[in-house]
Amino acid sequence: MLTISFSVLFSVTALAVLAFLFCKPAQRWMVLLLASLLFYFLLTGLQVLILFAFAAIIYAGTLQIDAVEADLKRRKKISYCFVVLSLVPLLALKLLPFLSAEVLALLPQVPIEHKAYQSHILEITGISYFTFNGISYLIDVRKKYIKPSRNYFFVLLYISFFPIILAGPMHRAKNLFDQFKEGLNLSNQNFSEGFRRILWGLFKNFVIAQQCKFFMDTIERNNAGGWYVLLQGFAFFVYLYFNFSSYIDIFSGIARIFNIELVKNFNNRVYASSSRKQFWEGWHITLNHWFRDYFFFPLAKGIKSKWAFNLALLFTFVLIGIWHGISWRFAIWGLANGAWIILEQKWKPAFNFIPAAVRKHAGMLYHMSVASFVALLFSSNDPLQTYKRLFSATQINDGINQLLLFHLGLILLFFIPFDLISRRAGNETIEFYLGKQPTWVRWPAYVVLSVCILTFTVNWAINSYYFRF
Structure with missing residues (x-):
């Protein structure tokens, strides 16, 4: 069963699509605003009012900055004041783990009868993303990259646009404002491209990412040492890419349905980088x-x-x-x-x-090896203990070993064709690449992806390592 947030996400998307069919083009941005607010209300109740307050800070700040257009020093001072003010909710989130139980008990809780969501609003509404988006808008207005909107509700939509708030990508107001004003519409092409991206994201999450997570969790649970720990780090490195980028694909696909193109957040085959800078x-x-x-x-x-x-x-x-x-x-x-x-x-x-071709492939091996070692910092709740296991004797029975080999085989079975497709796509997004293929190629690909999702999904609950940020 899908987690609550994604059930709400897809339900709100469906309602917004229906509303688009019955409203005038000039009113479509209002539909997206109502859909975004409904999304947060269903998850957090009246605590959605925090979004109204945050948007008011950004709105007032941009107008104040613009009001002193000729006074550069004052523009800078005003912008810094509002940047600091807008950072308060984010700092509150980051400091929550350090607060005492007595203080935490005074904070409002999310009114949802589900243990996974008994947390504060700041922990589930992607506060880092709407904070950083708001700050970028303030600074861009101060630098005169964009004129501030005089419509508070338009700014509220920019801050709260629901497909990007859970895990990004971050956006600049100049890019989204133009699309909200002129580009919103429904079409067969938008639906096709959007659903292709969503399907690709679901495959990456439910099939490849989940197999990687099961693999590394099995090693962790059995306290395996030696080279198994390096395999755990490699699995986590691969898992992070497929898990995080899959959500970007899903959210970007939803936005694409409404003819909104979100900013690219991952290069194709970034896991095959040959240096940390390239990564x-x-x-x-x-x-x-x-x-x-x-x-x-x-x-x-x-x-x-x-x-x-x-x-x-x-x-x-x-x-x-x-x-x-x-x-x-x-x-x-x-x-x-x-x-x-x-x-x-x-x-x-x-x-x-060294010849360039050799440097490239050796660099890929070097980067992936070191990145996998560094990934051990986050692959468990006790990284020091994990690193100590590197030097301990391997402790794993034949049954678990065979299980690991089976799931490693599954990971490679899905990863190799994925990598080949990504290589062929080059710099194109997957929905555009698949969209250029003939019908006899596209539809079998959709069927294969769907069958893989239905057959090899380990856990139907959607979890994301990056949702906590």
């Missing part, structure tokens, strides 16, 4: 571009020395790590990624004597 250029692109444009570039502006530039880069990656959660392992992970990129750039010239 970060294609992984969670919108988050990385947000930190690049709104933090790193302003911080590094005017820096001339290499060591100061590298220090700014390290600090940026530490913040990216802390965005995932305020803990030592996220901070270390961010620091390690920054240092990794810096060392790569320093040592890269030493390998120029």
Whole structure:
């Protein structure tokens, strides 16, 4: 059975599609706004009012910034004040784990009779995404990249647009505003492209990601040591890509139905990167571009020395790590990624004597190996114990070993054709690539994907590692 949030998501999408059929084109953005608010209301009740308050902060901030157009210093001061104000809910979320039980008891709870959703609104409404989207809008208005909207409800739609709030991708107001104003419509092409992307996302999640998760969880439960731990890290590295990118596909597919094209968040075959720099250029692109444009570039502006530039880069990656959660392992992970990129750039010239084709394939093996080792930081709740198991004797019986081999075979069975299709698609999204194929290719592909989902799904509950962020 699907989790509550996805049941609500698909139900609200269906209602919005029906409403589109009976409303005027100029009213369609209002339908999306009502659908978004209904989505949050069904999940959180009256706590949806928090969204109204946050949107009011962003709306008021952009108007105040625009009102002093000629005074650059005052524009900057006003923007910083509203940025700090808009960060309050996000900081509250990140600090929740450090609050005492007495303080937590005073906070409102989500009124849903389901244990998985007995948490605070801040934990389930993608607050990082609507906070960062709001901040980008404030800064873009201050830099005159976009004129502020005079319609509060239009800003509320930008902040709360339901297909992107659970797991991104992050967006810039300039891109979404134009689509909300002029591009909303239903068509056979939109439905085809949207459903192709949704089906592809469901396949990635229910088949490949779930097989990877079952594989690594089996190793963890049986406390296997030695090379099994490295396999656990590799499975988690692959799982993260298929799990996270599958939700982006599903949400992007829903948006596509309404003729909204969301920003690309993953490069095809990013898992096959040959360096850490290449990996970060294609992984969670919108988050990385947000930190690049709104933090790193302003911080590094005017820096001339290499060591100061590298220090700014390290600090940026530490913040990216802390965005995932305020803990030592996220901070270390961010620091390690920054240092990794810096060392790569320093040592890269030493390998120029190797032929490019050899460097590419050796780089893929090197990156995947190191990334799998680093992934062990997050593959369990006790990373130190996991790393210790690397040096312990293998403890696993033949029955479990055969089970692992069976599921490893399934992972490869699905991963290899997936990789071949992704390679052929190149830079195109999968729905456009499949859409160009003849009917005799497309429809058998849809049937195969559907059969695989129905046959090989391990758990029909939809879970996401990234929903917590």
